[in-house]
Amino acid sequence: MLKIKAPKCPLQVALFGYACSVSLAVAAEPLKLPDGESVARWQDLDWPSIQARDLLFVEETGPLPPQTAEELTRRVPTLQFEAPSTRLTSFSIRGLGSSSFNDGLESNVGLWVDGVYLGRQGMFPADLAGVERIEVLRGPQGTLYGRNSSAGVVHLISRLPTWQPTGRAEILVGENGKRQQRVELAGPLVDQVLAGSVSLYRRSADGALDNTLVGAEVNDEDRSGARGQLLWLGPPGLTARLIVEQTRQREDCCAYPVARYSQSARDSAAFVGYSLPPARPFERNVEQDTRNQVSTRQEAVTLHIEAPVGAASRLSSITGWRSWDLASRGDLDGIGLPITRAGGVDIEHAQYSQEFRLTGPVTSNLDYLLGYHGMHQQMDRRGWVTYGSSAADWFAGSVPLVQQLGITPQMIDDGILDGAESESQGRQTTRSHAVYAQLDWRPTEIYLVSAGLRLADERKHGSTHRSSRRPDLALDPITQLVGPALQAATLGQDYQRRDAVRDRLFGGHLRATRYVSDNLALYVGAASAYKAGGINAEPIGTGVSPTFDPERAYSLETGGSLTYAAGRGSTHFALYQTQVHDYQAITYNPHSSSVNPQRNNLMNVGRVRSRGVEVDNNWAFSDSLDGYLAVAWNDSRYRHFSNAPCPPPTEQLYCDQSGKQVYGAPRWSAATGLDYRRAAWPGLDWLVGGGYSWRSGAYGTLERGENTYLSSRGTADAYLGLADADEQWDLTLIGRNLVDKEHVAAYYALTGAGDYGAALGAPRSLALRLRVGL
Numbered sequence: 001m002l003k004i005k006a007p008k009c010p011l012q013v014a015l016f017g018y019a020c021s022v023s024l025a026v027a028a029e030p031l032k033l034p035d036g037e038s039v040a041r042w043q044d045l046d047w048p049s050i051q052a053r054d055l056l057f058v059e060e061t062g063p064l065p066p067q068t069a070e071e072l073t074r075r076v077p078t079l080q081f082e083a084p085s086t087r088l089t090s091f092s093i094r095g096l097g098s099s100s101f102n103d104g105l106e107s108n109v110g111l112w113v114d115g116v117y118l119g120r121q122g123m124f125p126a127d128l129a130g131v132e133r134i135e136v137l138r139g140p141q142g143t144l145y146g147r148n149s150s151a152g153v154v155h156l157i158s159r160l161p162t163w164q165p166t167g168r169a170e171i172l173v174g175e176n177g178k179r180q181q182r183v184e185l186a187g188p189l190v191d192q193v194l195a196g197s198v199s200l201y202r203r204s205a206d207g208a209l210d211n212t213l214v215g216a217e218v219n220d221e222d223r224s225g226a227r228g229q230l231l232w233l234g235p236p237g238l239t240a241r242l243i244v245e246q247t248r249q250r251e252d253c254c255a256y257p258v259a260r261y262s263q264s265a266r267d268s269a270a271f272v273g274y275s276l277p278p279a280r281p282f283e284r285n286v287e288q289d290t291r292n293q294v295s296t297r298q299e300a301v302t303l304h305i306e307a308p309v310g311a312a313s314r315l316s317s318i319t320g321w322r323s324w325d326l327a328s329r330g331d332l333d334g335i336g337l338p339i340t341r342a343g344g345v346d347i348e349h350a351q352y353s354q355e356f357r358l359t360g361p362v363t364s365n366l367d368y369l370l371g372y373h374g375m376h377q378q379m380d381r382r383g384w385v386t387y388g389s390s391a392a393d394w395f396a397g398s399v400p401l402v403q404q405l406g407i408t409p410q411m412i413d414d415g416i417l418d419g420a421e422s423e424s425q426g427r428q429t430t431r432s433h434a435v436y437a438q439l440d441w442r443p444t445e446i447y448l449v450s451a452g453l454r455l456a457d458e459r460k461h462g463s464t465h466r467s468s469r470r471p472d473l474a475l476d477p478i479t480q481l482v483g484p485a486l487q488a489a490t491l492g493q494d495y496q497r498r499d500a501v502r503d504r505l506f507g508g509h510l511r512a513t514r515y516v517s518d519n520l521a522l523y524v525g526a527a528s529a530y531k532a533g534g535i536n537a538e539p540i541g542t543g544v545s546p547t548f549d550p551e552r553a554y555s556l557e558t559g560g561s562l563t564y565a566a567g568r569g570s571t572h573f574a575l576y577q578t579q580v581h582d583y584q585a586i587t588y589n590p591h592s593s594s595v596n597p598q599r600n601n602l603m604n605v606g607r608v609r610s611r612g613v614e615v616d617n618n619w620a621f622s623d624s625l626d627g628y629l630a631v632a633w634n635d636s637r638y639r640h641f642s643n644a645p646c647p648p649p650t651e652q653l654y655c656d657q658s659g660k661q662v663y664g665a666p667r668w669s670a671a672t673g674l675d676y677r678r679a680a681w682p683g684l685d686w687l688v689g690g691g692y693s694w695r696s697g698a699y700g701t702l703e704r705g706e707n708t709y710l711s712s713r714g715t716a717d718a719y720l721g722l723a724d725a726d727e728q729w730d731l732t733l734i735g736r737n738l739v740d741k742e743h744v745a746a747y748y749a750l751t752g753a754g755d756y757g758a759a760l761g762a763p764r765s766l767a768l769r770l771r772v773g774l
Helices: 011-016 069-073 263-272 391-396 400-404 477-491
Strands: 053-057 079-082 090-093 109-113 131-138 152-158 166-174 179-190 194-205 209-211 216-218 221-233 239-251 258-260 293-309 313-329 340-363 366-387 421-441 447-469 495-515 520-531 551-564 569-587 601-620 625-640 668-681 684-695 713-724 729-736 744-749 756-760 765-773
Touching: 069 079, 090 109, 090 152, 263 391, 391 477, 684 729
Parallel strands: 109 152
Antiparallel strands: 053 131, 079 090, 131 152, 166 179, 166 765, 179 194, 194 221, 209 216, 221 239, 239 293, 258 756, 293 313, 313 340, 340 366, 366 421, 421 447, 447 495, 495 520, 520 551, 551 569, 569 601, 601 625, 625 668, 668 684, 684 713, 713 729, 729 765, 744 756
């Protein structure tokens, strides 16, 4: 328990991803089932996937393992993660990803937990407690993990119950009120028949921003979760695993310090005589008159069954059920005036999935895989906004005619919008079915050829309607002049619509590997994958389509893996090019009202290209010193995007962004680190090390809005600790972002007029952690 091991990454392991990572130098001994079969096989990780990939062991075998998705990206430079809020969680790989701002848009990166696909990016676990390892597959996945994986896959695999009583506990306390507790217990319930485990976590922190209007901290952290498992071994070869999970989040979130005010906002503020808070996000201040709150609850049940079929084949069944409920309330105007005095969104997402896999040999040098994946999802959504006493004056201030007529705020009746409400409700259902097959052929000892195909049918049905409550208008001339226009611009027209889409899609791969020697292998491959089309979940207006087309990705990749220095060093390299047709994206609607512009424009970008080079190195310099270095260059560009919305404000509706860098896609990224252990006193060892992660700059919004360029940023983490030589406990001081590099992690469009908020990276912090093996 709590062991730190030197990186060992044999050539075949680096290529197939059996037991180590090409970018994280932590190895682990696989648990053996009674019949001698390893856990790696039982969890379907031994099926050849010859491509650039990372298999990271998160088990507490290292002093500084990633514990959240954001920390995971510091070890895998080609992976990016943004989470201005739980609902707006976003992943990307090799520069390709999608926002969650519109609830009808799914992820380009396929997210999986224990073989179950996650239908929403916000369902990704907030903490990696109880997770044994994370598999990151780079590039389109056309066969086994092909559902909505046009950019890649992130797969979490939780730790199995053990056949010996084991346990671990962790307590962390740090600056800014940071607290973290973890407990994990496992052991046999019926010897060699039934084993169980339970893992619990709770993490909290004080607010990261100050609301200067009410003198309170906002954007705090309060999350908890539990996972219970049962592992049953039946007759020879028959196994079953039941996983039950629950996670909760209750936070004062999410406020965004303003990075830029639009001219419309400045005109309105001047009209009503309000001094806007300074647009200096790194001061970490906001000024809001309504409390921001978000709560989520996720529950899940997963059942794995594996049984022998005939003499050599095996049948695997993965059944998954998940529900995810979110309730978000907040200050939608983001300033200290009662413009939108209440507003938010409620989402209820439920999904059921079933997968079957049949694997086995055809001949001594030919293996097969046949599979089926079916899924049903349903999302119910309600969004609403209630306007306050300053709404009419504020919106009127951005209308030139109002000022031209000499109308003042005192002449405008607050009752035009005070108490006005707009509510939208909708439902979407998705039914998908896919069959896939893969063959792996070894014509000689030095060649391996893998071919796969996936055929899918996906159907979506959606409905949405909007209604509003409009206050009665007074009969005075000014109200009769501006009232109807203000109500129409802010509340919209009542409407309803129903939509349906159906996609029949296919993907696949063809890869060949040549083992040049015991230390060198080279591979070349092609893959195609898709992300299904969908339905816009928001009420829409002129110029916005209610549906969008599927996204298709085609990739060529070549690379290899080299081990040297008697296995103490390994290098993996890859060159790739991916072309995406009908790339799905979201931006503001240039046709919407200038008084209240909407960010609900789901669109297809004609063609996007991502190409690059990746080099990953791991070294075991000695039995006590390990190191890693990963460097990636990625060039993601719009190849055909003549209908891109222009940056607001502008009189021109569309601009040509063909040839420009894809938003949120840095060209350079790197990660490096060292881990060192040496004897301190008899029975005690020093633990010293750290890591550095860096990314170059990129635009933070598709429309390339003013002041939304994400500057290059680097983050340095380090640790210093003492550990029991018998590896039963360690006490470690951990520093995050030690150089206190202020950076914006993501930009959030507050309106479609050019007002942007900043989601800031975490400031420098120190924490003390105690881990104990029980």
